[in-house]
Amino acid sequence: MQGEWLRRFDTPGPAPRPGAETPRLICFPHAGGAASAFLPLARALAPELDVLAVQYPGRQDRRHERPVDDLGRLADALTGPVTDQTGPYALFGHSMGALLAYEVARRLAERSLPGPAALILSGRGAPSAAPARYDRLRTDEDILRVVRLLGGTTPRVLEDPELRDMVMPALRADYRAIGGYVWRPGPPLDMPFTVLVADADPVVGVAEAKAWGELTTAATTTRVFEGGHFFLDARLPQVAEAVTTALGSAGVGPLAAAERR
Numbered sequence: 001m002q003g004e005w006l007r008r009f010d011t012p013g014p015a016p017r018p019g020a021e022t023p024r025l026i027c028f029p030h031a032g033g034a035a036s037a038f039l040p041l042a043r044a045l046a047p048e049l050d051v052l053a054v055q056y057p058g059r060q061d062r063r064h065e066r067p068v069d070d071l072g073r074l075a076d077a078l079t080g081p082v083t084d085q086t087g088p089y090a091l092f093g094h095s096m097g098a099l100l101a102y103e104v105a106r107r108l109a110e111r112s113l114p115g116p117a118a119l120i121l122s123g124r125g126a127p128s129a130a131p132a133r134y135d136r137l138r139t140d141e142d143i144l145r146v147v148r149l150l151g152g153t154t155p156r157v158l159e160d161p162e163l164r165d166m167v168m169p170a171l172r173a174d175y176r177a178i179g180g181y182v183w184r185p186g187p188p189l190d191m192p193f194t195v196l197v198a199d200a201d202p203v204v205g206v207a208e209a210k211a212w213g214e215l216t217t218a219a220t221t222t223r224v225f226e227g228g229h230f231f232l233d234a235r236l237p238q239v240a241e242a243v244t245t246a247l248g249s250a251g252v253g254p255l256a257a258a259e260r261r
Contacts, residue, residue: 005081006258007035007053011046023117024089025243026082027053027098028104028171030123030152031174033165034059037094040233044240049247052085054078054097058170067173071096071181075103083113090118091115092243094232096178098124098131102215105189115191119249120243122196123229125208126182126215134203136179140168149202150229158232192218194246196239198231199224222248 006026025045027038028038035053042051056074058067068074082091082104093101108115125132137143144158155165193216196208206224213220223242225235232239 001083003084005054006076007055009036009039009041009042009051009053010146019097020060022048022050023087023247024050024052025120026085026086026089026101026102026116027051028078028091028093029054029056029168030095030097031178032147032152032171032199033094033097037232038092040236041240041243042234045243048244054100056170056174058173058237067170069173069176069180071099071103071177074177075100078104079107079111079113082116083108086119090120090243090247090250090252091116092120092122093124094122095124095229096174098122099127101204102127102189105191106186109125109187109189115189117252118192118246119189120194120196121209121212122232123198123201123204125204126211126213127181128211129183129185131179131207132203135175135181140208141171143168143171144210146203147171152230188214189216190218191222192250194242195220195222196231196242197222197224198227198229200227201229201231203229213241219249221249 029035029037035055038051038053045051055062056067057065091101091105101119102121105115105119134146135145148158157167195209195210195212197204197206210222225231225238227234
């Protein structure tokens with residue numbers, strides 16, 4: 001447990017070494033997701049990286065809290081916990097989490113606070129003045145249709161009325177947050193971006209993902225994986241390698257440390 005917003009997982013083998021010398025990866029889950037979505041990645045990256053995952057209100061150990069349905073409020077609330085971290089860090093966001101990671105990085109830059117060494121943006125096209133496909137969903141039926149399309153939730157959960165009722169409040173809030181998000185033009189960020197996208201993602205095309213490169217003055221690397229929207233677990237070794245490479249290119253992490261030796 002890392003305060004109200006961040007979770008650290010137990011991992012097999014040597015534990016990560018929290019401290020100024022160990023780079024941190026702060027992960028932002030997808031719509032309807034929870035911190036545990038990043039447990040496999042945390043285990044794959046330990047002990048070289050200290051992985052923390054954001055726990056949004058309204059799920060898992062915060063299930064009795066009211067979910068937040070405004071992406072700007074979520075980004076404001078998360079800026080403080082991110083800046084409380086010591087040492088080098090990077091932000092990783094998947095789907096809705098990519099927007100949140102980006103907006104947190106923007107807030108840090110606007111306030112001249114220490115920002116991430118790198119931004120890793122997964123399963124989401126770059127924001128623009130026009131809303132993305134499937135962002136503005138008006139009914140539960142629309143949300144469930146898109147969730148089934150994306151394939152991130154076990155069909156048993158969606159078909160069981162009792163289980164479905166448990167997950168719907170968080171899903172409704174998250175899709176209201178996405179649907180209400182309006183990108184505001186501003187200065188580009190100055191840290192490198194690594195963009196992860198799947199070749200068969202039904203809602204994000206490779207060209208849309210590559211457009212993230214227009215929002216930073218630093219280098220952008222795009223990695224295309226086989227699979228659908230939720231490729232992170234299916235391609236876990238490759239995703240872990242992409243994260244390690246991204247941090248190494250930014251001058252932090254195990255690859256950068258090896259190069260300095």
